[in-house]
Structures are given as C-alpha cells and as structure tokens.
Amino acid sequence: MDPLLLVVIVAAATCAFCWVASLVTKDTSWVDRIWSIVPVVYVWVFAVAAIVQGADVVRLIVMALLATAWGARLTFNFARKGGYTGMEDYRWAILRARMKPWQFQVFNLAFIVLYQNALLVLITLPAYYAYLHPAGFTGWDAAFAALFVAFLVGEFIADQQQWEFHRAKKAAGGALEPGFLTTGLFAYSRHPNFFFEQAQWWAFYAIGATAAVASGLGLWGAAINWTIAGAALLTVLFIGSTIFTESISSAKYPAYAAYKRSTSMLIPLPPRRRADEAHARA
Numbered sequence: 001m002d003p004l005l006l007v008v009i010v011a012a013a014t015c016a017f018c019w020v021a022s023l024v025t026k027d028t029s030w031v032d033r034i035w036s037i038v039p040v041v042y043v044w045v046f047a048v049a050a051i052v053q054g055a056d057v058v059r060l061i062v063m064a065l066l067a068t069a070w071g072a073r074l075t076f077n078f079a080r081k082g083g084y085t086g087m088e089d090y091r092w093a094i095l096r097a098r099m100k101p102w103q104f105q106v107f108n109l110a111f112i113v114l115y116q117n118a119l120l121v122l123i124t125l126p127a128y129y130a131y132l133h134p135a136g137f138t139g140w141d142a143a144f145a146a147l148f149v150a151f152l153v154g155e156f157i158a159d160q161q162q163w164e165f166h167r168a169k170k171a172a173g174g175a176l177e178p179g180f181l182t183t184g185l186f187a188y189s190r191h192p193n194f195f196f197e198q199a200q201w202w203a204f205y206a207i208g209a210t211a212a213v214a215s216g217l218g219l220w221g222a223a224i225n226w227t228i229a230g231a232a233l234l235t236v237l238f239i240g241s242t243i244f245t246e247s248i249s250s251a252k253y254p255a256y257a258a259y260k261r262s263t264s265m266l267i268p269l270p271p272r273r274r275a276d277e278a279h280a281r282a
Contacts, residue, residue, distance in 0.1 A: 003049035004128050007042045011121050014038055019113045028096075028108050029088045031116045036074035038117075042124040043067040046131045055134040059141055059211055063127045063204065066148050070200055073152060077159045091244065119237065122230030123201045126208025129227045135214035141207055148203040155196035158185045162193065178255035188268035190259065191242055195266040198235050205231045242266065 018030040047064040050057045078084070092112070096104050161184040169176040185192040205228060212222030242265060250256045262272050 003045050003131065004125075007045050007121060007124070007128075010038070010041065010045075011117055015113055015117045018117065019109055022108055022113070025086075027086065027088050028092045028112050029083070031112055032078070032089055033084060035116075035120065036071045036078060039120050039124050040064075040067050040071040042121060043127045046124070046127040050131050050134065055131075056136055057134075058137040059130050059135070059207065060127060062137070062141065062145055063130060063207055066145060066152075066200075066204065066207075067124070067127075069149075069152060073156055073159075077163075080163070091241075091248070094248065116237075119230065119233055122227075123204070123234055125227040125230055126205045129208040129225060130211035133212045133215040133217065133222075135211055135216075138210060138214050140210045140213075144203050144206040144210060148200050148207075151196045151199040151203060154185070155193050155200070158193035158196060161185060178259070179253040180249060180256065180259070182259060182263070185268065186263075187271055188264065190246070190263050190265050192268055194238050194242060195268065198231070198238055198266075201231045201234055238266075 014034060018034065021030045022028045043060075043064045044067075047057065047060040050060045081087075095107065099107065162181055165176075165181040169179075189195055208227055209223050209225060212225060246256070246260070246265075250260070264271075
C-alpha cells in the first residue's frame with residue numbers, strides 16, 4: 001500500500017473522531033489535543049514504508065526523529081496547561097458567542113475539523129517527498145536538521161518564559177502589569193513561540209526538498225515543490241490566528257497597543273523605540 005493512502009485513511013478516521021467527539025461533548029478542542037500526535041504518526045508511516053522497501057532511510061529516520069521531538073515538546077507544553085483535562089480553547093468560546101449555532105457548527109466541521117486535520121497531513125508531506133526520492137543523507141540535510149533543532153529550542157524557551165510569567169501572574173492574584181509578557185524573547189517578538197513553530201516546518205520542508213536535489217532533480221524543480229503547501233498554509237493559519245488573538249489582547253489590555261508599535265509580531269527583531277519615548281527624549 002502506498003504510505004500516503006494509509007496516512008489519508010488515518011486522517012479521515014481522525015476527522016470523524018474529532019467531529020463526533022465535538023458534537024457529543026460540545027467541546028471543539030479535540031483537534032488541539034491530537035495536533036502534536038498525528039503528524040508524528042504520519043512521518044513514521046513514511047519512514048517505516050522506506051525501511052520495508054529497503055531504501056536509503058537515514059534522511060527519513062532523521063525526519064521522523066525531528067517530528068517526534070517536536071511532538072513530545074508540544075504535547076508536554078499542552079498537557080501542563082491543562083489541554084488534556086477537558087479545557088476548551090478560549091478563542092472557540094468567543095467565536096461561538098459571535099455566531100449563530102448552525103454557523104458555528106459549519107465552522108467547526110469545515111475549519112476546525114477538516115481544514116486543520118488536512119493541514120496536519122500537508123505539513124508532513126516533505127517526508128513523503130523524501131520517500132519518493134530516496135538518496136543519501138547530505139550536509140544540507142544535517143544543516144536543515146540542526147536548524148530545526150535550533151527552532152525547537154527557541155520555541156521551548158519561549159513557552160517556558162510564557163509559562164513562568166503566567167504562574168507569576170496567577171500568584172499575584174491575576175494582575176501583573178502590563179498584563180502580558182514583554183521580556184525575554186517577547187521583547188523581540190510578540191509571539192516568538194508562533195514564529196519558531198512555523199520555522200520548524202519550513203526547515204522540515206527544506207529537508208524534503210534536499211532529498212529531491214540529492215536524487216538528481218534540478219535545484220529549482222526540487223527546491224520549490226508541491227509539498228510547500230503545508231508550510232505555506234501553516235503560516236497563513238498562524239497569521240490569521242495571531243491577528244484574532246491580538247484583537248482579544250488589545251481589547252483586554254490598554255498597554256497592548258504600545259507593545260504592538262514597539263515589537264515585531266512574529267519574526268524576532270530588535271524592538272522599535274516607541275514614538276512617545278522618542279518624543280520625550282527629543
């Protein structure tokens with residue numbers, strides 16, 4: 001069986017489960033709970049298929065190990081925030097309140113269940129591309145794998161800083177000025193964890209593209225291939241999610257507008273000096 005067909009079957013079963021579970025429990029966060037798990041399964045399906053075929057599997061094993069490390073870190077962070085205890089994403093409750101019941105159910109099926117599960121398949125397809133183009137592991141593979149690990153560490157640090165801030169905020173009775181994190185990595189990006197999450201899957205895509213180059217495909221035909229859809233759509237999803245999240249933060253925290261003016265949204269950059277501070281120093 002083509003491993004992609006097996007992945008599609010597992011994804012279809014996952015979609016059915018998430019949708020039915022959301023209707024039974026009236027909780028739409030089931031996709032969130034499997035987000036860090038099913039991509040790991042999909043990448044290992046491609047790796048095991050290559051092993052069975054007796055192909056050169058070093059690249060695919062590395063990709064599977066990288067995906068496993070990504071999944072383990074994300075699962076740990078989601079679990080410690082109570083994600084597996086029945087807690088629904090607060091953004092879904094806000095959207096539910098803004099929509100009619102039937103509108104939210106259409107959104108639930110079309111976007112939360114189908115689109116997001118399809119995306120979880122798409123981001124793993126560079127591993128399928130590597131399966132289709134078996135070739136020896138190269139220095140470029142090692143470089144992109146190291147880059148993936150660097151982004152993984154960056155996301156771990158950002159999540160840890162956010163975790164410690166929210167613990168301190170809770171200990172302070174829920175009020176800790178300015179109400180949101182602005183130090184550490186968050187002094188350079190308003191959402192460094194979002195940036196590193198996307199960056200990992202771009203590095204993953206690059207490893208798949210490297211397989212095609214190493215197997216003899218032309219550079220341009222391999223560097224930009226159809227599996228780019230996963231990383232690109234993940235970026236689109238995160239940008240849309242970030243804009244929605246920030247609309248909530250802006251309404252909740254008066255100081256957030258100034259933070260937005262001084263700090264990059266995603267890509268970590270040196271903070272911009274606020275206009276009012278520049279005027280005061282003039």
